[in-house]
Amino acid sequence: MKKGKLMCPKYCRVPLAQIKVKDAVVDQCPKCEGVWFDSKGDELIRILSAGHDNLPDQLKKSWREGGGRLKLQDLARYHCPRCGSELSNYWYMKEEGGKVFQVDGCEKNGCGFWLDDGELGLAYELVSFVAPELLVEPPARESIVQRILSFLSARK
Ligand SMILES: [Zn+2]
Numbered sequence: 001m002k003k004g005k006l007m008c009p010k011y012c013r014v015p016l017a018q019i020k021v022k023d024a025v026v027d028q029c030p031k032c033e034g035v036w037f038d039s040k041g042d043e044l045i046r047i048l049s050a051g052h053d054n055l056p057d058q059l060k061k062s063w064r065e066g067g068g069r070l071k072l073q074d075l076a077r078y079h080c081p082r083c084g085s086e087l088s089n090y091w092y093m094k095e096e097g098g099k100v101f102q103v104d105g106c107e108k109n110g111c112g113f114w115l116d117d118g119e120l121g122l123a124y125e126l127v128s129f130v131a132p133e134l135l136v137e138p139p140a141r142e143s144i145v146q147r148i149l150s151f152l153s154a155r156k
């Protein structure tokens with residue numbers, strides 16, 4: 001593991017800035033506005049369930065495409081900011097012909113994954129489509145009891 005500041009995996013040649021969201025910490029490139037998520041913890045889900053409006057201003061910029069200046073380099077290989085391994089590409093699509101959500105992940109050592117500028121919003125769309133239950137706070141104990149009670153009373 002590299003000590004010190006992580007560098008942007010996309011040749012921006014700038015260190016990533018740590019952004020705190022509640023009790024989660026992510027690393028964002030100030031130049032291309034991509035975001036690095038370490039694989040430990042569930043930072044992505046925490047950020048998505050916090051919702052766009054509750055994010056720090058800096059991170060809001062990564063939600064929708066536009067602000068970041070990312071120069072796409074054909075055939076460029078991007079490297080894990082933690083271990084330096086080549087990142088692998090993963091593609092997701094919500095529906096046929098829909099927007100593509102691309103994740104660059106460290107497959108070799110499982111260090112984490114990278115989302116380009118705008119992909120936080122795409123991640124939100126995708127997760128709320130395939131697994132909306134991940135985005136809601138776990139229900140309080142009382143409400144489970146209440147649900148059981150209403151289930152039982154409905155059967156009478
Ligand atoms: Zn960058």
Ligand SMILES: [Zn+2]
Pocket residue numbers: 080081082083084085106109110111112
């Ligand atoms: Zn790695």
